Amino acid sequence: MPTDQIQYKNHPGSLLQSEPNKLRVEDLRSEEMIINLGPQHPSTHGVIRLEVLMDGEIVREVVPHIGYLHRCFEKHAENLPFNQIIPFVDRLDYVAAMNCEHVYAMGVERMLGITDQIPKRVEYARVLMAELNRIASHFIAIGTYGMDIGAFTPFFWIMRDREHILRLLEWASGARLLYNYMWIGGLFYDLPVGFEEKCAEFIRYIKPKLKELESILIDNKIFINRTANVGVLPLDLAINCGVTGPMLRASGLRFDLRKVDAYSIYPELDFNIPIGEGRVGSVGDCWDRTWVRMQEIHESVKMVEQCLQKLTGDHKRTRDFDPQALVPKKIRPKAQDFYIRGETPKGELGFFFRTDGRNDIPFRCKGRSCSFVNLSVLPEIAKGVLIADLIAIIGTIDVVMGEVDR
């Protein structure tokens, strides 16, 4: 109801009452101080607040405060039918919505037991979209990271190239970022006529651009000096903290759910899993994490090419193909607990479902988001670094706050 009264009156203590500091001023030694970074700060990649205990330039302790972008995904999911949850899933990792949808749709399909009936063309189209979106997401990660530490030009180049991907995805689904394209049992629409050709054209366009990007940013001497040996994440710590995705691989473990779980049509595709080798510093430093993302873009480009080949060859467009043919009218899985996981650009995205078999809505739906877990390693690796390096480390974790806070 509209009201002319003042609804909210700020007073100085508000922030500290709703989100009090963990560190106490009384416990500080004489040369230490608490610096508050965020919640609104360009280098925090969204609304995250860091409480940093500083000793001069040295970071002694970091306490992340999250929840500023909490949109009650799990509460909403308990009140919505399975198919209506998909738009909410998009809004988890909003720069890689296709990947989130892919995992979610796959999970519900497995619960229903219709996984092996999904037409190959649908699966190839899904993987095509997911890999295009993975490229776009890694572009954001690399571009904004460059900007964080002072390289401005690559960001514009990347934004220009990413826009081509977003246009393609928009053409297919009607939306730039939040697609609702992959439905349970199929797709919203088949690929638009001419999509395959345009996509192949994009691949031809992007390949030299990737070389340019590598030479201006990844192999740049200033960039290497800035990121090598910074924020080293040892492998045992990474595994113990549940870190997944490019961060885990940069620490030297060849672990990719696309290979390990071999879901969808990934076993039919030929791709490598790049891991951190410590080429310019030590394994698991900031440069390795960026380099692994760059290599993954190359692998994704390879996968897109293979998908396009299949989509114009073995599984080409036919007049009578209906991508919604298998979409179930009633989505009612039998009573069970179910955990599904898949590889998104940030790492392992998992969904935990509990269904009671009497309802079209899940009894419980939890999103295990990769950024949430990856971010929790920050206090471990940021101890003893310089404050400028803290910014460099946050960038390579590649957090998307929508996914952290859900």
Added chain:
Amino acid sequence: MLTFDDLLVFVQKHCSHGEAVADVNATPKAVKLPAADLLNVCHALHQDPSTYFDSLSCVTGIDNGPEAGTMEVAYNLYSIPFGYHLMLKVAVPREKPEVDSVTGIWKAANWHEREVFDMFGIVVKGHPDLRRILMPADWEGHPLRKDYKQQEYYRNIKVEY
């Protein structure tokens, strides 16, 4: 290569406070065990060279509602070298929900357990830093409980939209 039945026997061997039973309907297959044995079992699963569950994927709180009178916490474990999946489930009474923290075994549990506390009010005993994580510190109630009623006003802002 251990099968699920081997893992079940392994878990049963480390349970001293009650029976551990299998839930084969779950994916991955689950073991329900008494809350008092959780820490012991997790420690054994993590340390034993034949199981070596080195990664904790997910911790999920579930409220079964006031009629059932229980809440559950589900742990999804994964063993990277062997590729084993296992789900552990513990049930706790709704009046006094308490589980032991596994943060000492897997650091990954830290934020997950804070989230379970935040959303369900399940007290995680032995947690190094048990604060609310997603909701503001002065929020009333635990939102994912089935009988949750949101507060009418938060700092003079009407909560109902």
